[in-house]
Amino acid sequence: MDEQEFRGWAVAGRSGLRRTAFLLSGDWYLADDLVQEALVRVYLAWSRLERDGEITAYARRVLLNLYLDYRRRPGRRERPTDRIPDHAAPAGDGSDERDKLLAALRQVPPRQRAVLVLRFWEDLSVEQAAHALGTSTGNVKSQTSRGLATLRAALDQPTAFDHSEEQA
Template identity: 45%
Template sequence: MTLNWDSEFTQLYDRCNESMRFTAFLMCGNWHEAEDVLQSAFLKLYLAGPKLTDHSGIEGYLQQILVRTFIAERRRVRWRREKLTDALPDSLFVAPGAEDGLVVWEALSSMPARQRAVLVLRYWNDLSVEDVATALGCSTGTVKSQSSKGLQTLRHKLGPEFDPSRLGT
């Protein structure tokens, strides 16, 4: 069983690593934290894998672990939040036309973790309400209300002058 699971896990890792990494990045806001959350999620799945009786929905289970790990980290580690300093940060290179994406990204990264997770899963990963509810371990009503509140918060942070059609969506 262990050799079979090792092989299956390796294939799953090769297949899902990049998409799960980007999902983690969208939720976390930086690549370092995203890598940590993703590594923890893969480790949890690897340890639980031999105990699972059905591996048919393993990618969804991995996504569920990833989201729950992200939310747990946000609850547990408050010190990772931004700290005010007297010095300005280094300037960030911005590709031409990317300013609008950065504005949206900044607004999204300042939202509560659960709202951000719902918006990323629902609108970036294009998951159904039911799939998001499964990933977050909550009801579909919670997903709908968090989506509504998250979009309202995002619109408020972006302001009335922001035109979403500039994003190419």
């Protein structure tokens, strides 16, 4: 095993995996945990992956499986905190639309969210997304359609980030 090659690949690919993990989970800390675990699994399979040449696809698949596994385990969804914020983030920094989109994306069920992230963030084809998820292309198409409908409905709902309605 060539550890230097793994390190080079990991350094180059980590930020992309982290962004994908964040879009799936909506939590930077969880994204870091998912990416770290994915990198460990890629490292363990490195010699086989190096021969096959499917390193990034394998890493993405592992990341998706780790995220979906996390979502299936109810005990992991608890987020203890010692301080509850008493106000929203200040407006006007240009992040309102992004925050609204991320909040809406969190309302999309995990499998549909995974398909949306792969198709529209990772820019994978239907076939590539199906391969990454281990499912059929028809399932990817239907999950994409349902996910987009859910995302649109969530975006139409007023949220804490929606400042378009004036309060009296």
